[in-house]
Amino acid sequence: MLQATLLEELLANFLNQIKDVIGILIVDLDGLIIARQSVKNFDEEIIGAIMSVLEGSLHKIKRFTDTSYGSGTLDTNEFRLFYLELGNVGSTRALFVLVADPFADINKYIPYSYLAAEKASQILSERKVSTHLPKLANGGRLKLISEERSNGTKIINKIILIGEDSVGKSAIANMYVNGEFYEEYTPTLGISIHNKELQITKDIKIIFSLFDLGGLKSFAKVRRHFYQDSKAVLIVFDYSRPETLKMMDGWIEEARHFIKNSHVPYIIIGNKMDTLKDKTEIRTAAQNLANQYNFQFFETSASTGEGIDELFMYLTSNLGI
Template sequence: MDILWQYQFRIILLGDSTVGKSSLLKRFTDGVYSDVADPTVGVDFYARSLEIEPGVKIKLQLWDTAGQERFRSITTSYYRNSVGGLLVFDLTSRKAFEHVREWHREVAEHVKPHHMVFILIGHKSDLARERQVPREEAEKLAAALGVRYVETSAKNNSNVDRAFETLTRDIYQLMKAGDIVTRDGWDGVKSGFNAKILYPPEPEAQESKCQC
């Protein structure tokens, strides 16, 4: 039986091939890591629920996209139905880091007019000796894109949960503020059968009882 959830967020992972998107997802959803992984063909799906605050459980539908150019026409069709995106690069690859802006720009062109929330992920932080992208440079890019930055390692299980939880909380807060809303024909955010009302009605004033 499925765990009850109040909202479902569709999240997409973006970035060059071999930056470790699949490893991040498998660590986050299954708690496992493998040094050997087959390249993603098209799109793979994962899911996990998070209790973002007491009584509010959010189901994440996670889309792992192929980074190769030949699959780009397949993955672009998934952009429109996503509310959040992880822009992932490999900390040991200058090339993957330099492609982040291209990924961000490409998605932004497809998701209008709805809002999409991003987070920048510097992956493979365990490979410190092979690092090619300084933290300060990555943080500068994140600031330029207006997004948060987190460094992760699927191998060491470092900051993996934190990355997904941070993005989920940011989306949820924008929902509460009314900047992101559910609507017909868009699957980025869906309400569950047991949806908690974000703004519960004020309790009715109790009638005063005179103890005369």
């Protein structure tokens, strides 16, 4: 019951931000509606038509893949749909579905949909997550927390975490913000945002807004929307998978392509440092890569917390107030 309530609250918050959307559904692959929110005139007949379109399209997709339905946009004379598979959440495979009128520019809200869908996936996995969603500016861009100047100053530092799938980006963010580590791995669908507030002086607070960007290939075309206004870039590899270090050049190239400010600091992070007894070879390779780009290099273990405080103390000291 609590799960359904949280999902309904999340979807309601989404609708409050996006007026072009007339409804949102979370459905399983058998067509059962898990949660829904809508504006007026969104009746059972419309829902039936939507499910019919979805089922027909998914049946066609199933002929070509046995792994995932991914995401997609479907158009009919009555409405436009955007769907996104939430992945395996417990024993349930589910879809996050946006419904808009046929003339709506639904594409500009797709990045925001990934943020809401990630929260829905976390709720379905029975993990603690806030149903709050950041506000949207014109054009579908995210608004960060507003600065406060009446009783002091809040300084917002947007930090991007990137790297290959399952290197531990979410685990690093979760350990730093919440002091928790989840043994069961769930890939980030698209983006998850974690906020950590630090009281620097009586009048000054720093907020680290950690944008954990999914490393899945299905998210690559959307990821570019979240690089703007970054104050630092953390590029993570996995000590137990040396191939993830070899992929770092591609991540650096992607970030530099979308972040035009040459003064933004980049930090290479070797995560899961506790998984290898002899790290000499891969550590040397990582340090050489950092030297090549003139980046800082840190080692962390999200499971034990080792190195994480040192990493963010460095950021606090070097991003400025």
